[in-house]
Amino acid sequence: MDHRDMRISDAERERVVAQLNTAVAEGRLTIAEFEDRVDGVLRARTFGEIEPYVTDLPVQQVKPPEESELRSRSSSLKRRGRWTVPRRLTIVTLSSSVKLDFTEAIFGAAVVDVVLDAHSSSVELVLPAGAVADVDSIYTHASTVKSRIEPSGGGVQFRISGEVSTSSVKLRYQRRFWRWRW
Template identity: 50%
Template sequence: MSELSPQHRDLRMSDADRERVVQRLNQAAADGRITLDEFEERVAGVLAARTFGEIEPYLADLPVAPGTPVPREVVKLRSVAAELKRKGAWVVPRRIVASNKAGSVKLDFTDAVISYPVVEIVLDVVAGSTVLVLPAGASVDATDVQTVAGSVKVRGNLPEVGGQPHFVVTGRQSMGSLVVRRQYRFWGWCW
């Protein structure tokens, strides 16, 4: 797994990170690579782990999942007069440059695979709104976003420092609003 590289060993794991590792162990048990007793023992260890380094012994003898994507350093997302959207289990790069003219931007990081401790988002949005949906435990710094006939709103008591991962939002939001929030839930619905 890419999140187990040496530079990430001391990073604290989120509940979503632990769940992904448990899914990998579940697949290993289904494939017959580990016994049910080993599965139970490893899951207990993963659920008790605080950092990525602590889970390495539970995955060391298992093959890396085929097709595990490697996160890119920079991704440029561009659109004109259309909606620009990312959601689900997408791989988040270290830096995202989002440019949209006359359209909205929505980046949902709730179920995304985030391997970097800091994710930089550079906006260039004109005549459209931007919504960033952050995962549990994340923090955000959006103080350097330049607004022209627009606004920046950080909702839901998102801390400016100390969260994992930490999002740094910069750039320009013109003639529209930037909203940074957590996922909304109502009964079985999420948005």
């Protein structure tokens, strides 16, 4: 199958719109050109239909950070919406609540390593549809680890490791009911 005939996903469409947005900010496109191109990109179903809207623009290479650390102490830490996920994410938390929603996140790698260092905390990871997770490398002490993630899928692979003491860790997919999502 030719790459041009392959269907494009919503996330890939959003990346193209972001590229067009950057082109406007750099002065490469007028507002009218931007609006016309965005309309065309949002109607496109294949990669071939997208090409006419971006062929005259430079290709953007967005490289996510290789490593990042999130720290929380006696507080609440939440991350949701569009955010770039590093290849290795370390979460250090003490007496806190951490909720990371990966459903709209941008992944630069097919495998994400999440290292936990949680004490007296709750950690909730909401994974995108099709993602898989390996929680066998978590060392627990008076803690619970619950995973509602399917054992096989073709999406991003999460490898979760680290130490969890008197804490709870929950992995799940996004819940949906009618128009609501949480």
